[in-house]
Structure formats: structure tokens, C-alpha cells
Amino acid sequence: MAIALRGVRKTYKSDHGPVEAVAGVSFDVADGEFVSLLGPSGCGKSTLLMMLAGLEAPSAGHLAVGGQPVAGPRRDAGLVFQDATLLPWLSARENVLFPIRMMRLREEAYRERADRLLATVGLRDFASRRPAQLSGGMRQRVALCRALIHDPAFLLMDEPFSALDAITRDEMGLVLLDLWERSQEPGRRKTGVFITHSIREALLLSDRVLVMGRRPSVLTADVPVPFPRPRAPGVQDTPEFTAIVARLRGMIEHNLRDAA
Ligand SMILES: Nc1ncnc2c1ncn2[C@@H]1O[C@H](COP(=O)(O)OP(=O)(O)OP(=O)(O)O)[C@@H](O)[C@H]1O
Ligand SMILES: [Mg+2]
Structure with a gap:
């Protein structure tokens, strides 16, 4: 398994007392797989990515990248943040x-x-x-x-396109899709974790979409994306794509209702 998380928790200390950001998250990402994390603002997505990147330590649980426990920043990971x-x-x-x-x-x-x-x-x-x-x-x-x-063998991205206008953002999605599919040749396969608020972006790029609930975050769904690769931009206009978008939106709304 390229990436494995088991019961990962994170509680931050703050002036107002402890903030529980991640409340026990477990998932795997296979070698060469591209997985998106989709969840509402403040649910702990960046915290999870920072822990995967070795920039934050978990309060409990285990994270392994490339078969080794994450102990600090690693050379074999490339990071992209919201700001360039x-x-x-x-x-x-x-x-x-x-x-x-x-x-x-x-x-x-x-x-x-x-x-x-x-x-x-x-x-x-x-x-x-x-x-x-x-x-x-x-x-x-x-x-x-x-x-x-x-x-790098691992590409970790935290809302890399969210500061862009809608047209540029779509264009960047296609740039990344193309880069990704080209990097999947034998011997240089990459494994990707991608954080986004955009259901369509997650679906276009990923092999699987993980849905997170409100803070403190837990995973509420693990949805495989059935579209074969290489993917053409036109896949987004198919009824199948629209149906999964609706299903994912339903799950997210359900999570928000539950939290309210
Ligand atoms: N260094 C920190 N100290 C204290 N609390 C923090 C720290 N970093 C994040 N938090 C809190 O942890 C929670 C999760 O934050 P995080 O940035 O992981 O959310 P997010 O899902 O990435 O949100 P967004 O979608 O808005 O980027 C928030 O309530 C945030 O206030
Ligand atoms: Mg964030």
C-alpha cells in the first residue's frame, strides 16, 4: 500500500482549549492511485495532508507513506498548496x-x-x-x-486551484489530468492525494473520492470513480458523470444536515 492511515487523530492546542481537528481517520491509497478528499471548510482536510507530508505530527494513530511510518518531511513527496x-x-x-x-x-x-x-x-x-x-x-x-x-513518487495537493477563476481552474484540472496520466508509465507511477471543495474536479481527476464529514473529521464515504483512463474532458458531460456528481452532493448535504 502506498499510503496507509490507521485511526489517525489530531488535536491542536489553542488559547481557547483543545481543538479536535481529525477524529480517527483510516484509509489506504494504492500504488499509482489518485484519491481526492472532499469535505466542508474546516473539517480537517489540510491537517490530514500536513500529517501525510510529515509537517504535523498526529496526536494518535499511524500514518505510513511508501511502507514507512511518517516521521518528518520526505524527499519522495511533492507538495502543492492553495497559494503558489x-x-x-x-x-x-x-x-x-x-x-x-x-x-x-x-x-x-x-x-x-x-x-x-x-x-x-x-x-x-x-x-x-x-x-x-x-x-x-x-x-x-x-x-x-x-x-x-x-x-516524486507521491504528489500531495491541498486545494491547488481554489484561488483561480472558474475557467482557469477547469483548464488547470485538465493540465493536471494530462500530467498525471503521462506519469503513470511503468517504473515512474505516482500516487496522488488531492484536496478540493469541487465535486466535479474530484471526479474528473480521481480514481476514488473520499467524503469527509464536519469537524472533527471522519470519513463518511469512499466512492470509486468508474471512468476509464485516459479521460477526455467530455467525460464531464456524460449522464454517468452528472449522476455521480448528484450522488456525492447528496452525501455532502446529508453530512451537513446531520451536523446541524
Ligand atoms: N495550528 C492550528 N492550531 C489550532 N487549530 C488549528 C490549527 N490548524 C488548524 N486548526 C483548526 O483545525 C480545524 C481543521 O483545520 P483545517 O485547516 O485542517 O481544515 P480544512 O478542512 O483544511 O478547511 P478549509 O477547507 O477551509 O481549508 C479548524 O477548526 C482549524 O481552526
Ligand atoms: Mg484547508
Whole structure:
């Protein structure tokens, strides 16, 4: 199993007393699988991802990534957050290469890969631009390339497109779908965990969608996505797609009603 969580809990300390963010979550992600976490704001999704990334420690339970307990930040994971968090004084290419510098690897060995990744996401002509000269969607594409530069086995994404307008967001979904499907060749398969508020985005990209309830979070459903890969954008217009969207929306509304 690429990723395994067993009874994972997280309670934060705060000035107003303890905040229980995650209340016992267990799930597995198979090697090469792309799983989305769908849940209301504040339910503990980011907390879960931070624990998977080794940036927060669980209060109880076990997390394993690549067969090993998560003990801290790991090299074989690429992270993408809601904000691109690029370094403003570096060019797009230099930002993509930044993790290589941090890992003290030879930058020259990765320069070609950086340019190839930038070309894949439509930024061939923008490699020398600084973040301030790029649009929000372009910056997020750079962040995606940065997460992929060292060819990590795990890609962990926390609402990477939620700050974008609807059209750019749809476009980014297709960029990620394409990148993902290309990275699934034997020997370089990636495993992905993707957090989103968008049911359609989750369905388009994932092999499985996990639905979370209100804080403190527990999983309330584990829904397999039946559409074969490679997926064309048109899959979103099929009656089957619309039916699963409605089913997932029903589950989420049910969770909210239960909490009220
Ligand atoms: N460092 C922290 N200290 C105390 N409480 C925290 C901390 N980080 C998060 N929380 C609380 O834990 C709960 C879950 O937060 P989290 O960010 O994981 O939610 P989320 O599902 O990612 O929400 P959103 O969809 O809005 O991003 C919230 O109630 C939040 O206030
Ligand atoms: Mg969050």
C-alpha cells in the first residue's frame, strides 16, 4: 500500500482549549492511485495532508507513506498548496529548480527537466519571467512543476486551484489530468492525494473520492470513480458523470444536515 492511515487523530492546542481537528481517520491509497478528499471548510482536510507530508505530527494513530511510518518531511513527496508560494526574486525556471537547490542536488542535471515540465504546462515562453509577471494560473502551474521536479513518487495537493477563476481552474484540472496520466508509465507511477471543495474536479481527476464529514473529521464515504483512463474532458458531460456528481452532493448535504 502506498499510503496507509490507521485511526489517525489530531488535536491542536489553542488559547481557547483543545481543538479536535481529525477524529480517527483510516484509509489506504494504492500504488499509482489518485484519491481526492472532499469535505466542508474546516473539517480537517489540510491537517490530514500536513500529517501525510510529515509537517504535523498526529496526536494518535499511524500514518505510513511508501511502507514507512511518517516521521518528518520526505524527499519522495511533492507538495502543492492553495497559494503558489513562489519566491518573487527568482524566475519561473529557478522557482521550479528551487527544491533541487534545497536538496543540494546538481541543478544542471535538472535544468532540462524543468524546461520540459514548464513546456508541458504551456509555459515554454515564460521560463525566464518572475512571478509578478505571471498570472495567478501561470504561477500555480509553476508550483505544480516545482512539486514534480524531482519526480516524486507521491504528489500531495491541498486545494491547488481554489484561488483561480472558474475557467482557469477547469483548464488547470485538465493540465493536471494530462500530467498525471503521462506519469503513470511503468517504473515512474505516482500516487496522488488531492484536496478540493469541487465535486466535479474530484471526479474528473480521481480514481476514488473520499467524503469527509464536519469537524472533527471522519470519513463518511469512499466512492470509486468508474471512468476509464485516459479521460477526455467530455467525460464531464456524460449522464454517468452528472449522476455521480448528484450522488456525492447528496452525501455532502446529508453530512451537513446531520451536523446541524
Ligand atoms: N495550528 C492550528 N492550531 C489550532 N487549530 C488549528 C490549527 N490548524 C488548524 N486548526 C483548526 O483545525 C480545524 C481543521 O483545520 P483545517 O485547516 O485542517 O481544515 P480544512 O478542512 O483544511 O478547511 P478549509 O477547507 O477551509 O481549508 C479548524 O477548526 C482549524 O481552526
Ligand atoms: Mg484547508
